[in-house]
Amino acid sequence: MDQIVLLVEMMLVGNADLPCFAGGKKAVVEGLRSRLKPGARTSTCQMFVNQLIDQSINNxxxxxxxxxxxxxxxIL
Known part of the structure; x- marks a missing residue:
């Protein structure tokens, strides 16, 4: 998780005007960390990912x- 957050923080440098970073660095990083489910058990993460996949099907x-x-x- 920390590696993903670090990559996003690096992308923020020079790109803070992008719409996806509109909330500012602190809000973006905190939001990302919360969406990555830190401390969650593996089974909880698997259920969460499966729910995301189910929501995307036929969306x-x-x-x-x-x-x-x-x-x-x-690309297919």
Missing amino acids: WRTRWYDKYQRACLG
């Missing part, structure tokens, strides 16, 4: 992103 955003990938980048 309109997922379908349109897949269409974009296919049309523009040739």
